[in-house]
Structures are given as structure tokens and as C-alpha cells.
Amino acid sequence: MKKRLTSLKDLAEELGISISTVSRALKNNPMISPELTIKIQELAAIKNYIPNPLAMGLLKQQTKMIGVIVPDLVTHFYSSIISGMEEVAKEKGYYIIIASSNESLEKEKESVNNLLKSRVEGLIVCISQQTNSFEHFEILIKNEIPLVFFDRVVESLEVPSVTVDGAEAAKNVTRHFYENGCRRIAYISGPEHLNISKNRKEGYLKGLQECGLKLIPDLLVECNLNAEEATLATRKLLSLNQIPDAIFGINDTIAFAAMKEIKKHKLPIPDDIALVGFTDEFHSTVVEPALTSVTHPTLQMGREAARLFFECIEKGKSFAEKLILPTKLVVRESSVKRLQKKTMQNVQ
Amino acid sequence: MKKRLTSLKDLAEELGISISTVSRALKNNPMISPELTIKIQELAAIKNYIPNPLAMGLLKQQTKMIGVIVPDLVTHFYSSIISGMEEVAKEKGYYIIIASSNESLEKEKESVNNLLKSRVEGLIVCISQQTNSFEHFEILIKNEIPLVFFDRVVESLEVPSVTVDGAEAAKNVTRHFYENGCRRIAYISGPEHLNISKNRKEGYLKGLQECGLKLIPDLLVECNLNAEEATLATRKLLSLNQIPDAIFGINDTIAFAAMKEIKKHKLPIPDDIALVGFTDEFHSTVVEPALTSVTHPTLQMGREAARLFFECIEKGKSFAEKLILPTKLVVRESSVKRLQKKTMQNVQ
DNA sequence: CATATTCATGCAAAGGTTTGCGCAAAGCAT
């Protein structure tokens, strides 16, 4: 076990020269004579020399590691974003260490600490739905440790971030419902302190207004972002005297839970109740009816977040670009009522 | 930028004592007088001292990092397994670095190299579907670098692994079909060189045999494990003169692609064609009809794989426990033909 | 009072790499 890998020292000793010469030769430093350089490089190849990143990290004070904190790993949304990050991190020779907060503030704090302990160079974070205090991020800022938020951001902090235009998207969804004949449009929202909740709700209200609809308070429900609460929220909507003719779910967890619950009540989708969610490509197409949804450019979000991170590392200090990506409303079956079906053209 | 974190040296200088004293005091070494110990610990707390893992790694020759290679990250199956690994890695103070091979042998080799370069202490791997040469793993074994396989293993190598009993599961699925009145049971398999393909096919054949059915060669199709090929394979099955009355897909990708294609042909599931896949909990329940499936104990697989890994690190050398976990056939709607429905009891 | 014993602390090496600077030898010009 633990067979030490070959080091510069090993090579130097074998050739009877100094370590520095070996180091330079390996980097084709012109200071070293060509013949010796070749000899050294050949031996290095044979001995399968690999520079020790620990030693380099110690010297250069960098670990080439990025800490990423997500609410969970098993959601396609996050794993897809992480894939995007990984792509650009790889190009830069960086690695990603993932920690999941499981939507818990405690675990999130713990993760920040742990990642810091293992000396990641910075953090890319999507805050948990419980996160309503931010000291653990303020410390990072004070110490000038690079930090980037994605999707769910702490708006009060001057930190680069990549999000989607939730207000615009939600407005469009509302109008889409309206154009499909819906008049009692319900919205299942998330915790008020999350930017995504706020933005999307705002868009929903704006949409109603633009369509000349009044907000019906019963149709705006708020719940935590998990399947259980979403199921309850949906059940509540379906038990109203006048049930909604459309439901808009703030994210995929909510949307699918709502779909299950509506089906359980034997209400046909979309004819009795139209349904739209914020989801990803894959899930939306696999369910029946195929779910109309606002799709996130997840890979791109991941790539951009990583890009911002590196910009942060390079520029240092007060750099706080806030990137807002557009979403796409992909109309599928779950929102197009039979009346309209003939005349609507199904995008994608 | 790059504000160096406080080191032992900083603390020592501030107190005008030696580094070693500080180091010892922080570990409550009785060698140091209680008063001084307290003074040192207090300062360390104020200065927010965190030991530098790079320095320790260099000293102890360990990085506390595990490399994990998966075919892809965005499949719930893998991300869920990784969650399990993370759980036990965390307990041991280890971190996980993920690399995805994208089902490509080239990328897999590259990942092995990259992870080795960053000095992970060992690897936990699910091989790509293309992987049919194993030098990159043999090197690891020769150098006694811990290696654990999960799900898809290289059977010719003496390496600890955790898999599921695919043969048993496939046999049960076949019998389940039979008991539901199916007689033309098709199976969409994966590349022959993968252990999972081999095992499950074997189970399928055994199941046919036990039910007194003969193998109909047309009903056994093989394809690569991606949605496109699975769609084609299904299409081929549906274009036979005598189409199957049941289809069994080797994994979730295949199963969902098959479902989409069957729906496209307007063939009712399960009445015309019963369908069963190897999938995870979540997806199976969200589709309609809910998919009967062999579910993997993904979290447990992850945990066990990590456990094996640590055992590997501790015991070193010739340790090659091969763990085989049981699966569960969860009967849902997609496989229970109307005839039988009344008498069948729906598990879960 | 001198030596042995204890106690508290510091020194230094090791782990691997990079790099500014120093040093020696050779080449060239004066």
C-alpha cells in the first residue's frame, strides 16, 4: 500500500544532479542544456513522474478546487448545472467538490465550513430554501474568498450570480393560460424570502394584470419546496368551492406533485385544469400529458456560474456581475385545452 | 485577493513562541503548560485558525479525496448513488471528486489519469458502456491504488465491487410477465460485454425456461444504452409480424424510451404491451402508466461502495469483496393486464 | 553543594515543488 509516487528528488538522485535542474528541465527551461533536458525528460517518462499537486498547492497557495453547494444532488436540475460547471472547470484544470445542504440552513453552514477547511479556492452556491441568515456568506466576502450564487441568490449581498428571468417567465405563463381560456389561474409559490419565489410571484401578478384579471387570494398559495407540501397545497386548491382552471407550479418538485394530485382527483389535464411548471426538458416529456414548462438552460447556467467564478478569481475584489438568462416556455400538452388545440401550434 | 489564512507560524510569531509549541498546544499535548495552552487556543480561535490540509497531506501523504467516475451525472441513478457515497465519505472526513465518462472509453481513461494526477487516494468506478479494455485499471491495481467498482464491473479483475443481482431480478420480471398472461416476452439488452447485460439476459433466459417458454430470437434485441438506440430497438420490435405482448428494458434509459415509442404507436400499456424496466423509484411513479420496475437500492449501493473503499484503504492489498445487493420488483400499472388486475394485489 | 530528574519549550527534518540568486567554468576581447 501507499507506494510513494516518484518525486523530483527521486529523479535527481538517480541522475546525480540537483532537484532544481530536474524541475527546470521538465518545463523546458532554456537554462538547461538540451542533452540533459532530454535525458531528464526520458527518465521522468519512464518513472511516470507526476508533479505533486499538494506541494504545488502549498507553494502557490492554491488548491484548484471549487466548492459547490446545492440544495440536493438527486434533482436533475442541479446535477445538470453541475455538469455544466464541471465542463468549464475541467478546461481550467480545476476540480469541483460537491456538498448538498438538503435544503437545510444548518447543513449549508456546515458545508461552507467544511469546504473552507479543505481550502477550496471559492464557492459556488445555490442557497437552501431555509436560508434566511447570511453570516456564513458574509464571512466569505469579508475574507475576499470568491463566491458565486446561482438560481437562488442572496439579493442583499454584492456577489456575482446567474439566475433566470423568473418574472418574465411567470408573466408569460400567466398570459399563456389566459390565451388558452383560463380565468381562474392558481399559483403555487415557494418561501417568500427566496428570490425565485418573489420574482415569479411578481411575474404572475403582472401577468394577471396585463390580462385584466383580478388576483383571487385563494388561488395564490405558498408552500415549502417539497413534494409533501406541494401535494397539500394542490389538495387545498382542489377543495375550493370554485376550483382553479389552471395551476402554475414554481418548480419541478411542485409541478409534478401537483400533477400527481390532480390525477388522483380524476380531473383531466389540461381540460379541467391546465398545468405548467418550471422544470427541465427530460421530466416534462416523460410524463403524461407532457408538461408545458418553462425550461431552464441548466448546462448554460452551470457554465456561466463557473465562468463568473473564474472571473472572480482573476479580477478579484468588487466584481459582482449579475447574469440573468432567458428561459423558454415550451408548450406541450398539459396546458392546451381542447378548444384551443386546433388553432394552437405546438412549439417544439 | 488571496488573503493568506492564518498559519501556525502566524500564531507563533504573534505570541513570540515556537511553531511546535503552538502545534502541540492546539492538540492539547500535555507537554505544554496549561496556561500557555489556553492562551494559544484562544488566539487560534480569534484568528480563526484552520490547519492547512495541503501541508498535512504532504506530510502524511494522503489527500482525503476519493475519485468517482460515473457514466454520467444527470441520471438519477448515479447522482443518488453518489449521494450515498458522500454520506459515508463525509463521516470519515473524505471528499469526493466526480468525473463523468459520458459513456466513452476515451473520457474514462482521461478521467482516471486526471484524478490520479490530483492524487486522489483511490477510485470508485462504474465503467462506461464502451469500456472493453482495462489497462487503465490494471495500472491502478499494479500500483496498489484502491479501486472499487459499482453496478458495471470488470469481472476479470480482482477488485471489490457492489452490484445488484440482475439475473435473479430479470428472472422474476420474466415470470411476472408470464403470470400476467404474457407469452411473447421481449427483452431489450445492452452491450454484451457489460456484466449487467450478461447477467440480466441470463436471468431472462432462465425465466423463459422456468415458464416453459421458448426463446423467440426476434424478441431479444441488443442496443447501446441510450435513448436513440432504444427507440430504434423498440420500433423494430413493434414492426414485427407478431409484436411482443411484453417488453423488458435493461435500464431506465431504455425503459422510458420504449414507453415513449409504444405510446407513439398508440398501443395501450399494459393491455397490448406490458412494460417493465430497471429504474429508480422517482421516475417510475411520475410516468403514466406508473412503471413496474426493478428498483435499485441506490443510496445503499453508494454507501456500500464507499464502505468497501475504506476497507480497501485500511486492509490494503488483496481484498476483493464482491457485494451483491438484492433488488425489489415493484409492481405498478405498466405490467398488470386488465384481466389480471382484479386478482393481483398491487405491491406498494 | 553537586548531580540526577523532571518539566516546558525550541530546533530541525521531512514531505515536494518553484525560483531568485550565487557560483563556477568556459569563451571572448583587450
Add this chain to the structure above:
DNA sequence: ATGCTTTGCGCAAACCTTTGCATGAATATG
């Protein structure tokens, strides 16, 4: 022959931690 530059390489510091050994002082013992 002397002085200067060039060439080619080694020394040593720095990054941070742990730990065996040495050092020094103070106390206890003979």
C-alpha cells in the same frame, strides 16, 4: 595574462505541519 560576459547548474528559501530529539531551567535527591 587579466577582466568581462555567457552558459549551465546548484543552493536555499518558502509554503505549513508534525514529531523525535535536544536544550535549558528548575526542582529534587544524595
